[in-house]
Amino acid sequence: MMRFMLLFSRQGKLRLQKWYLATSDKERKKMVRELMQVVLARKPKMCSFLEWRDLKVVYKRYASLYFCCAIEGQDNELITLELIHRYVELLDKYFGSVCELDIIFNFEKAYFILDEFLMGGDVQDTSKKSVLKAIEQADLLQEVGVGRG
Amino acid sequence: MPAPIRLRELIRTIRTARTQAEEREMIQKECAAIRSSFREEDNTYRCRNVAKLLYMHMLGYPAHFGQLECLKLIASQKFTDKRIGYLGAMLLLDERQDVHLLMTNCIKNDLNHSTQFVQGLALCTLGCMGSSEMCRDLAGEVEKLLKTSNSYLRKKAALCAVHVIRKVPELMEMFLPATKNLLNEKNHGVLHTSVVLLTEMCERSPDMLAHFRKNEKLVPQLVRILKNLIMSGYSPEHDVSGISDPFLQVRILRLLRILGRNDDDSSEAMNDILAQVATNTETSKNVGNAILYETVLTIMDIKSESGLRVLAINILGRFLLNNDKNIRYVALTSLLKTVQTDHNAVQRHRSTIVDCLKDLDVSIKRRAMELSFALVNGNNIRGMMKELLYFLDSCEPEFKADCASGIFLAAEKYAPSKRWHIDTIMRVLTTAGSYVRDDAVPNLIQLITNSVEIHAYTVQRLYKAILGDYSQQPLVQVAAWCIGEYGDLLVSGQCEEEEPIQVTEDEVLDILESVLISNMSTSVTRGYALTAIMKLSTRFTCTVNRIKKVVSIYGSSIDVELQQRAVEYNALFKKYDHMRSALLERMPVMEKVTTNGPTEIVQTNGETEPAPLETKPPPSGPQPTSQANDLLDLLGGNDITPVIPTAPASKPTSAGGELLDLLGDLNLTGTPAAAPTPASVPQISQPPFLLDGLSSQPLFNDITSGIPSITAYSKNGLKIEFTFERSNTNPSVTVITIQASNSTELDMTDFVFQAAVPKTFQLQLLSPSSSIVPAFNTGTITQVIKVLNPQKQQLRMRIKLTYNHKGSAMQDLAEVNNFPPQSWQ
Numbered sequence: 001m002m003r004f005m006l007l008f009s010r011q012g013k014l015r016l017q018k019w020y021l022a023t024s025d026k027e028r029k030k031m032v033r034e035l036m037q038v039v040l041a042r043k044p045k046m047c048s049f050l051e052w053r054d055l056k057v058v059y060k061r062y063a064s065l066y067f068c069c070a071i072e073g074q075d076n077e078l079i080t081l082e083l084i085h086r087y088v089e090l091l092d093k094y095f096g097s098v099c100e101l102d103i104i105f106n107f108e109k110a111y112f113i114l115d116e117f118l119m120g121g122d123v124q125d126t127s128k129k130s131v132l133k134a135i136e137q138a139d140l141l142q143e144v145g146v147g148r149g
Numbered sequence: 150m151p152a153p154i155r156l157r158e159l160i161r162t163i164r165t166a167r168t169q170a171e172e173r174e175m176i177q178k179e180c181a182a183i184r185s186s187f188r189e190e191d192n193t194y195r196c197r198n199v200a201k202l203l204y205m206h207m208l209g210y211p212a213h214f215g216q217l218e219c220l221k222l223i224a225s226q227k228f229t230d231k232r233i234g235y236l237g238a239m240l241l242l243d244e245r246q247d248v249h250l251l252m253t254n255c256i257k258n259d260l261n262h263s264t265q266f267v268q269g270l271a272l273c274t275l276g277c278m279g280s281s282e283m284c285r286d287l288a289g290e291v292e293k294l295l296k297t298s299n300s301y302l303r304k305k306a307a308l309c310a311v312h313v314i315r316k317v318p319e320l321m322e323m324f325l326p327a328t329k330n331l332l333n334e335k336n337h338g339v340l341h342t343s344v345v346l347l348t349e350m351c352e353r354s355p356d357m358l359a360h361f362r363k364n365e366k367l368v369p370q371l372v373r374i375l376k377n378l379i380m381s382g383y384s385p386e387h388d389v390s391g392i393s394d395p396f397l398q399v400r401i402l403r404l405l406r407i408l409g410r411n412d413d414d415s416s417e418a419m420n421d422i423l424a425q426v427a428t429n430t431e432t433s434k435n436v437g438n439a440i441l442y443e444t445v446l447t448i449m450d451i452k453s454e455s456g457l458r459v460l461a462i463n464i465l466g467r468f469l470l471n472n473d474k475n476i477r478y479v480a481l482t483s484l485l486k487t488v489q490t491d492h493n494a495v496q497r498h499r500s501t502i503v504d505c506l507k508d509l510d511v512s513i514k515r516r517a518m519e520l521s522f523a524l525v526n527g528n529n530i531r532g533m534m535k536e537l538l539y540f541l542d543s544c545e546p547e548f549k550a551d552c553a554s555g556i557f558l559a560a561e562k563y564a565p566s567k568r569w570h571i572d573t574i575m576r577v578l579t580t581a582g583s584y585v586r587d588d589a590v591p592n593l594i595q596l597i598t599n600s601v602e603i604h605a606y607t608v609q610r611l612y613k614a615i616l617g618d619y620s621q622q623p624l625v626q627v628a629a630w631c632i633g634e635y636g637d638l639l640v641s642g643q644c645e646e647e648e649p650i651q652v653t654e655d656e657v658l659d660i661l662e663s664v665l666i667s668n669m670s671t672s673v674t675r676g677y678a679l680t681a682i683m684k685l686s687t688r689f690t691c692t693v694n695r696i697k698k699v700v701s702i703y704g705s706s707i708d709v710e711l712q713q714r715a716v717e718y719n720a721l722f723k724k725y726d727h728m729r730s731a732l733l734e735r736m737p738v739m740e741k742v743t744t745n746g747p748t749e750i751v752q753t754n755g756e757t758e759p760a761p762l763e764t765k766p767p768p769s770g771p772q773p774t775s776q777a778n779d780l781l782d783l784l785g786g787n788d789i790t791p792v793i794p795t796a797p798a799s800k801p802t803s804a805g806g807e808l809l810d811l812l813g814d815l816n817l818t819g820t821p822a823a824a825p826t827p828a829s830v831p832q833i834s835q836p837p838f839l840l841d842g843l844s845s846q847p848l849f850n851d852i853t854s855g856i857p858s859i860t861a862y863s864k865n866g867l868k869i870e871f872t873f874e875r876s877n878t879n880p881s882v883t884v885i886t887i888q889a890s891n892s893t894e895l896d897m898t899d900f901v902f903q904a905a906v907p908k909t910f911q912l913q914l915l916s917p918s919s920s921i922v923p924a925f926n927t928g929t930i931t932q933v934i935k936v937l938n939p940q941k942q943q944l945r946m947r948i949k950l951t952y953n954h955k956g957s958a959m960q961d962l963a964e965v966n967n968f969p970p971q972s973w974q
Contacts, residue, residue, distance in 0.1 A: 017207070022243050046509070049475060050512055076399055076442060078479060079396065081435060104160065108232075119272075120277055122311070124338060124341075126338065126396045134301065142229045
């Protein structure tokens with residue numbers, strides 16, 4: 001399973017962090033700092049995978065943002081790359097040509113989309129259309145409001 | 150009270166801050182405002198405030214005072230509130246927080262909410278970070294939702310169940326009934342998450358695995374689904390670069406792997422589909438390769454037929470040639486996993502793998518290096534070593550240590566000739582000398598000792614290597630040791646393998662002294678150098694005075710280790726000069742002690758190598774070499790093992806700076822080519838006692854006295870008496886004290902006592918009290934022998950005596966058979 005996903009800028013500013021394993025705040029900060037350092041030090045021609053602690057890290061850079069996933073030994077690195085790409089596509093469709101600023105100013109929406117796509121470190125729905133539709137409807141619900149439970 | 154500023158407004162403001170301090174100030178101001186707003190229990194703007202708090206939390210600022218507010222938001226009826234509340238809970242309220250459990254009731258209610266999006270929020274939160282208690286409490290709800298017909302909820306419930314099982318494995322059973330029809334779904338979301346759930350269950354429980362194999366016939370179902378995915382036409386909803394739902398395909402392949410592992414029937418059932426996927430998947434994009442990768446992993450892990458395995462390895466081979474470095478990386482990783490089981494198939498791709506050593510990417514290089522070492526064998530050793538040495542030369546420092554170790558191992562296993570082996574080692578030492586691991590030095594020294602024919606060549610090459618540069622410590626240590634041992638070969642210019650160099654004794658001493666003086670030399674290296682210089686005193690002829698001078702200088706060195714050595718060597722020159730040549734003789738061939746079976750000849754006699762304290766000495770135990778077999782011949786018997794007696798240094802230096810107890814006399818008189826004696830250098834450390842049983846025993850405690858002594862030998866005026874002691878606590882040990890006395894009118898000098906015992910015994914000879922047996926019985930030489938007799942066999946011994954008497958060298962052999970039964974029974 002995926003342990004966590006991070007989004008950060010080239011300057012080392014965190015834009016999103018999703019943790020699928022219980023870790024203390026202090027530990028999280030340490031791991032984020034460490035991993036950011038390692039990934040930002042990578043040269044452009046290097047491959048997208050690296051070993052870090054006892055995990056495999058898959059990362060890809062989209063414009064000014066690094067998308068970074070830590071997966072376990074048995075997970076498939078190549079499909080994780082596809083997973084990252086799918087998430088970017090979802091953001092792109094939602095925001096319309098997404099850029100870093102969109103994610104900065106609408107971080108909570110980025111989380112909502114991620115939570116429709118992944119849960120507990122695994123893919124919930126493999127259909128782009130389905131995920132986007134759900135988000136759309138949920139957004140609508142925000143406007144309209146919901147009755148008693 | 151003005152309305153709190155909006156989230157976007159805050160973000161914009163904070164981003165205008167030009168310094169960290171400015172940002173901090175803004176944040177603090179806003180936090181204060183938010184705090185007071187929370188205190189006022191403001192419902193309208195709580196959501197906005199928490200959202201702002203979450204943003205500040207992401208920047209790294211504390212946000213714990215918002216935890217309870219998240220709970221309030223979750224409990225609210227507004228969907229907007231719930232959304233932010235749950236998000237806040239996921240970010241701020243991990244299971245270590247006390248308030249975490251307070252969520253349980255809210256989540257429970259929301260799991261039963263009429264709006265599926267609220268239910269979804271609850272499932273998501275529970276499935277991402279629910280604690281074990283929460284999972285226990287709510288598992289029932291999740292199970293209910295797993296059976297719903299609403300596919301939106303069903304898929305989420307499945308992943309939530311996965312989390313529950315991870316947290317509380319005992320609850321797995323309760324989800325079993327719900328899994329019955331999961332795979333009949335059309336919805337890909339449900340299918341995907343169901344496969345994940347089934348995978349989790351099968352991985353965790355062998356019973357579940359068996360159940361799913363047999364009762365549920367899971368394999369045919371999965372095969373059917375996979376087939377449909379491949380064969381079906383274009384499906385826009387799930388298409389990725391022309392491939393239908395790659396995520397689902399990969400997941401199915403992974404589950405098949407688990408089902409097929411160690412199970413012939415299952416493996417057979419999936420054989421065809423695996424072959425189909427392997428051959429039909431489009432490889433131009435990453436997606437296709439991701440599926441192929443998973444397929445290969447599955448093929449290698451199940452009981453697939455050989456044709457399929459070859460297909461898999463060939464896919465990996467093609468991956469290696471792919472332009473995409475990610476693919477190459479993945480191929481190398483997989484090949485590493487399979488190289489043990491499918492060695493020959495992987496060998497076919499060896500040249501491609503070796504090419505990857507030149508890749509620019511560090512991860513790929515590392516993988517390629519590991520794989521290359523795995524592929525080295527007797528046939529390709531020369532070619533591979535060339536590549537690996539080149540790699541060692543040019544690779545990043547982080548690799549050098551591992552690479553050097555790997556090369557040593559490979560060379561040891563497959564070296565085609567001794568000279569090649571030495572050359573390879575030389576190359577490693579000169580290329581990556583400072584990265585070589587500590588244990589390499591003693592191993593190398595042992596290897597060199599064993600390569601008797603090329604000692605001259607070795608020492609010459611090592612000498613040349615350190616002439617220019619003596620900063621690489623392992624190289625210098627090995628070189629110093631060799632020069633000390635074989636310096637005579639060096640100056641005599643007798644190298645067969647290559648052009649002998651002309652070097653004088655002074656030049657050799659020059660380099661060794663430079664090592665001693667150099668700032669770059671560690672204490673360990675200096676120790677090596679000093680000992681080497683000392684050893685040369687018996688090998689060189691014209692420079693003994695110079696050596697004496699050097700040794701005496703270091704007698705006042707600040708480095709305690711060096712000082713001790715120098716003092717001892719000094720004493721060797723002064724008081725014990727007669728022992729010097731014997732002590733510093735050529736080292737015997739050292740065998741690696743691999744097993745220590747009771748019947749094996751193991752002659753351990755302490756440190757045999759002048760290794761400094763820090764490094765472990767090579768496994769000691771000089772086997773009798775062909776030269777040492779002289780002793781065997783002398784003693785005449787085949788069943789008797791010659792024991793080359795030495796005494797481990799047992800007495801600590803006294804305050805008077807007295808020499809550490811030196812070793813027993815080992816002088817087998819005469820030629821240096823005679824039985825090589827282990828030239829033990831005085832050690833400071835505790836004597837490694839031969840026999841463990843003895844090491845903790847003080848010599849003369851709880852002895853059984855009353856064993857009669859015997860006269861073991863009496864001839865030509867020389868009489869040797871044996872007295873016995875045995876320990877109550879360790880009955881296999883017999884301690885024999887010999888006393889040699891001389892009844893003639895002239896002293897017997899250079900007296901050496903040697904003994905040999907049958908194979909089932911072990912023997913240790915401690916140092917004698919002196920080497921002179923005074924005339925007229927005015928004094929005796931005492932020496933202690935310890936015998937280990939675990940099989941309680943009858944004690945027998947052959948002894949050899951050498952001494953000078955009346956101007957001539959005397960020598961005698963005798964057998965001692967009159968041991969009293971109490972000494973060995």
